[in-house]
Amino acid sequence: MDLQQAMTERRSIRAYQDKAVSPDILRKIIDRAAKAPSAGxxxxWEVVVAQGTALETVRAESERLFLDGVPAKADLPNVFNVGKLSDAWPEQLATRYQDCGRLILGTLGIERGDKxxxxxxxxxxxRFFEAPVLLLVGFNKQMPEGYAMFDLGLFAQNLCLTAHAEGxxxxxxxVGAFYPEMMRTKLPIPPHLQIGVGIALGYPDNEAPINRFERQYAPLEEWVHGL
Ligand SMILES: Cc1cc2nc3c(=O)[nH]c(=O)nc-3n(C[C@H](O)[C@H](O)[C@H](O)COP(=O)(O)O)c2cc1C
Structure with missing residues (x-):
């Protein structure tokens, strides 16, 4: 697939087909993603693959912790807490974040007061949108966060693009990294690893409205300076 096409078409998928991802494809996209640039x-990046029974257990536990109102305790402070928009955020970005949530809920016909x-x-x-695979991506606790988190982002974007190219x-x-302590008891997460994010992966349900709404992009004038 053409790179420009993949970059334009890729979108976050929040409804999946009940179809397994083959180990060969999984290995191929993880390997390709690792061609990303990184500092020095x-x-x-390190990846923990969750699928099958282990993923079902983690999914159920994550849902239970959420329903019990257990606050998220992510490994990395970069991860924001849903529903707790920091006062420290610039207003423009906080607004975009809220607009994103409204757009998604609106697409599902969920109105403001609909608890x-x-x-x-x-x-x-x-429950990670019932994706058949959840990849936990992170890096060694000993690494300073700044560039390692940046590198993790490059890896993640590569992974999302190459996954898209594979259909x-x-x-x-x-949210996939909100309860890492629980996950440590269920998944082969090595002790040195801190988790940055989870990446849900699977074959998309292309008919689901949640995978079809039009996304909003800020105009260049808002964020390019001196063009
Ligand atoms: C670091 C990061 C964390 C995210 N966390 C979530 C999440 O917990 N739940 C979710 O539904 N989407 C999550 N997203 C997806 C974003 O909402 C999505 O990328 C954004 O709305 C832009 O839409 P697009 O990916 O379809 O282009 C996350 C994206 C990033 C980069």
């Missing part, structure tokens, strides 16, 4: 070619509807959506999110869908998920 450190390649700091049950919102709860149902968040439940689905804490797969992805959703990078902060």
């Amino acid at each position: 070619n450190t390649q700091p 049950a509807g919102r709860q149902a959506f968040y439940r689905a999110m804490y 797969l869908g992805t959703c990078i998920m902060a």
